[in-house]
Amino acid sequence: MSTYVIGDLQGCFPALQQMLELIAYDPAQDRIILLGDLVNRGTNSLAVLRWARDNQISAVLGNHDLHLLAVAAGYEKHHKGDTLLPILDAPDKDELLDWLRHLPLAIYTSGYFLVHAGVLPQWSISQALSLAGEVESALRGDNYLDYLRTMYGNEPTQWHDNLTGKDRLRVITNGMTRLRFCSATGEMDFTAKAGLDSAPEGYYPWFHAPNRLSEGSPIVFGHWSALGLQVESDNIALDTGCLWGGQLSALRLEDRQVFQVECGGMAGIKRWH
Template identity: 55%
Template sequence: MAKTYFIGDIQGCADQLQSLLSKIEQTEPHAHYLFAGDLVNRGPKSLASLRLIRDLQIAGRAESVLGNHDLHLLAVAQSIRKAHRSDTLDDILQAPDREELTQWLRHRPLAIFQDQHLLVHAGIFPQWSAKKTMKLAHEVEAQLRGDNWVDLLQHMYGNTPVQWQDDLQGYDRSRCIINALTRMRFCTADGIMDFDSKDGLGNAPKGFAPWFDLPHASAKVCTVFGHWSTLGLILRENLISLDTGCVWGGKLTAVALNDREVVQVDCPQQQKPG
């Protein structure tokens, strides 16, 4: 039985991804991969990263959730957002297979549940069970895969509503789900998100806590996520934090689903924080 590995934020560091896969496949030649999103942007080879992961997915060997940088790429490609100064998306935007790649990307899930592990890019509200997270993720996935997907991207940006309510409707509901799954770091016990702080565990804004340190309806499963590079690798019984700052000169990390084997490669610094 081939092993499955979770892999943290790549952000266009294709050479390091290839090195990591080669390292894994020395002993697990038929490994399966679940990527935590942010496949592109800020690193030097976003196009190569996207093509590699797309090819693995088509071959039945990989899947990836969407991260905030992946959604940003879709918005830039549709001229909904302007590129940021630190973006490294031009190779994708100018590629002959740009349309094929972006269409493939918008069909990726926002959450994956496998063998009692729940994979998201960023976080989940304390009130969300794994079952509810998957249901809400499917709501937004259906919109991204539907005929009006560009309308969703046009209404996706913004920090409100900051708190989940079951009776949210329309784009407010979709935006709140997207913000939790792709942007959340700190929140309150009653589910109010903070979008300002990117610091580590010791620097929570007053009244806030890391989302995963709050009592959670999903506590019986292991939640796996990336997005938060200042945390580094965290391995707990019901939590795996995967983003070890590849693009910032840290490491690219894979963790095996079944036995928590950790495989890492060192990464050159591509961006400076701030």
């Protein structure tokens, strides 16, 4: 049995099909885990959602997945470039959205912590899992609309253990689905979205923040397409810009082999150890 973690799809269903062929995916033997942002911007988000739901695929929630839920609930408008209407017009919309909001914010498996964006430096892996569970409970509960109504916002900018209510859930959500750069004390910056050299003064890529409590524990994440493929001892980045004509990347957890397929209709295939 092999476990394959696949980076951001954002509706790129043909690339996913190519990846499944490349890794010779056997649903009876293998496990697929998607790193969030299953939907939006690409043209086949509905197909991705239906495939993942129908095949009981594991996945963590990304910011675009949460955006879909907020738009469907009427708390957020379509953004320029959104491609969510086929889902919202689908006859099985309610079933798809219900499946989506029951996905976890993070998964811990085989010694790896899987999350869409990142982990704030004040969080250990065990605390991050517990905090993810708080958001999951809010999103899966009968009052999930209350969470979606107050989900958006950049404040508070950093974590404190005494945070409560919507502020607490918002910081957890932002850290795990939007984080790129933060200060040594965990203050998040949401303006810089390019590569490592775009860090604002006094800020670090979250995985290089000083005294990060999760340091040494392998974390696999997506979200940061400008970062590209990164394989370090305790952090592995898998968003390689499939949506933008880059590659779709997958990591086999058992041996850390990386598989890539070219997106945008190109047939090239790459593999790395």
